[in-house]
Amino acid sequence: MSGSNSSAPGSGAPAETLAPLSFTVHSLPPPELDAAVRRTARGRLMMVLVLLVCAAPVIASYFTYFVVRPQARSNYGELIEPLRPIPAALPLADLQGRAVEPRSLRGQWLLVVVGGGQCDAGCERLLWLQRQLRESLGRDKDRLDKVWLVDDAQPLRPQTLQAVTAGDAVTVLRTDATALRDWLAPSAGHTLDQHLYLIDPMGNWMMRVPPDPQPAKLKRDIDRLLRASASWDTPGR
Secondary structure, eight states, X not given: OTTOOOOOTTSSOOOOOOOOXXXXXXXXXXXHHHHHHHHHHHHHHHXXXXXXXXXXXXXXXXXXXXXXXXXXXXXXSEEEEEEEEXXXXXXXXXXXXXXXXXXXXXXXXXXXXXXXXXXXXXXXXXXXXXXXXXHTTGGGGGGEEEEEEEOSOOOOOHHHHHHHHSSSOOEEEEEOHHHHTTTOOOOTTOOGGGOEEEEOTTXXXXXXXXXXXXXXXXXXXXXXXXXXXXXXXXXXX
């Protein structure tokens, strides 16, 4: 037929060439490798869940303190945001020179004084105020510990040591001044030893008290924090 492109079989026209089929075989990971990946993922998930469970009480108490109670925004002390956890490498030693692990300070609210071994009049006033504030908490006083961080190598004045060890003694620890500044810091224009520092039971620095503090206003801050954390914080470590 005129115009037809068809060819009869055996007419000598080339047949259409078909490309050969090919297959790529991908190797599957061995079962033990797949199981190890699953275990790693499960372990990470469990670690995150444990951290969330441990942090939940603190988060809840801070939410209560800062959000649910609007009057909390009139706090006297300066809030530290974000919170600054105590460094694991902070060098601490007791008065006999024995090393103390920073994590051993966790489990209690801490009211911290920083001052040299010779402890001038300002240092002594803060130590006195530290003691008075704790005693004023009544039945809640066992939820707050007093700590004096001695940031030099000077020997402690005997009369000061006698005063702070009378009654419910202060925890006196020596530390390095430079290393301490990686955790605590003074406000602009002031020095580290002019403030009191409030540490939560998780070991986080969360509040800095103004120089020459007003005891009644500071006690109000501490009372609020103790009430907000009463559901999970108990006396002792």
